[in-house]
Amino acid sequence: MPAGRPTDFKPEFNDQVEMLCALGATDDQLATFFDKTEQTINNWKKAHPEFFEAIKRGRLKTDTKVADSLLQRALGAEWIEQKEVKLKVTEYENGKKVHEEERVEIVDLKKAAPPDTVAGIFWLKNRRPKEWRDKVDHNHSSDPSAPPTFTIKIDNS
Structure with missing residues (x-):
């Protein structure tokens, strides 16, 4: 017999958690909604695979919509x-x-x-970080009164 008190998980939590995650809820916010600790939410994920899948489905729905919107903005429409x-x-x-x-x-x-340059750069930095990262080199002078100089190199190779 497992130690600890019995779970108060209910199957209807699956639908609730999917909707909450589609609205962007974090694990901390899920814990607040269910009046539990974040550790309890993590325990439910392990003990109830359908709960964990509902979380992933909810987050994926919205993430997909946002990614599509960002892509459309980057491409123009x-x-x-x-x-x-x-x-x-x-x-x-x-x-x-x-x-x-x-x-x-x-x-x-x-x-x-028109295409949005910032959205395009954001998309590429996240999808291809090695090719689109910002590299910042800091050059420091030995003269404390001299202002620091910065060189920003964008590596698009």
Whole structure:
């Protein structure tokens, strides 16, 4: 018979933890939500594989959406928006207005967002850190009154 008190884990915690993790909950926040310690959350992960899988599923759902959004921002995007446009037709005879007609049409507008350089660099630094890391060299002078000089080298090779 195992030592310690019986677990108060409930199977319905799996759905709850998946939703919480999809919203970005950390293990510490899960412990607060369930009114437990972080160690208890870790114990539940080991004792209940379905609980651990629910955590991974929830986090993966949101991480995937965020990664896709970041990638789209880095690449730039094009999309179609629909807009109502008021059209007015006026007829004249001998310089005098004889008829006027207005109507609203819905037109498709092609919109575009340019690629975002910062998002692209962030993506590459995380996906290819060896090629896109910032290397900072510090040069220190022996003269204490001289300002320090810094050389920043971005290694894109």
